[in-house]
Amino acid sequence: xxxxxxxxxxxxxxxxxxxxxxxxxxxxxxxxxxxxxxxxxxxxxxxxxxxxxxxxxxxxxxxxxxxxxxxxxxxxxxxxxxxxxxxxxxxxxxxxxxxxxxxxxxxxxxxxxxxxxxxxxxxxxxxxxxxxxxxxxxxxxxxxxxxx
Numbered sequence: 001x002x003x004x005x006x007x008x009x010x011x012x013x014x015x016x017x018x019x020x021x022x023x024x025x026x027x028x029x030x031x032x033x034x035x036x037x038x039x040x041x042x043x044x045x046x047x048x049x050x051x052x053x054x055x056x057x058x059x060x061x062x063x064x065x066x067x068x069x070x071x072x073x074x075x076x077x078x079x080x081x082x083x084x085x086x087x088x089x090x091x092x093x094x095x096x097x098x099x100x101x102x103x104x105x106x107x108x109x110x111x112x113x114x115x116x117x118x119x120x121x122x123x124x125x126x127x128x129x130x131x132x133x134x135x136x137x138x139x140x141x142x143x144x145x146x147x148x
Contacts, residue, residue, distance in 0.1 A: 091107065
């Protein structure tokens with residue numbers, strides 16, 4: 001089995017359970033807010049499976065950003081595409097957004113903006129951290145005395 005597929009599945013299995021936990025927290029907040037939310041057993045089961053699937057794929061898809069052989073643009077585009085398709089399908093399937101062209105377009109641009117904000121934040125954070133580490137390495141190398 002491909003090592004990247006193994007990492008995808010491992011991360012998905014490890015972190016997939018966080019989706020239903022977040023769902024439970026959201027339902028608790030809704031209940032505390034005195035919002036009348038009538039749920040059937042079927043809708044609850046579908047919501048639990050859906051949030052597990054979202055968390056599974058979200059966690060697993062992070063492997064695409066770590067495939068060294070791929071250019072950054074390719075891994076980012078594949079990561080974005082997988083997440084967008086998954087979120088769109090789950091949201092439409094659960095009727096969290098209607099299956100209408102305008103709503104899907106609004107969802108796409110909202111998803112894109114949020115993705116870009118998160119991606120750029122992570123990118124510049126990692127870049128700054130790498131710069132600090134490199135500066136520390138240079139400093140450590142300068143402080144080492146040559147052995148004779």
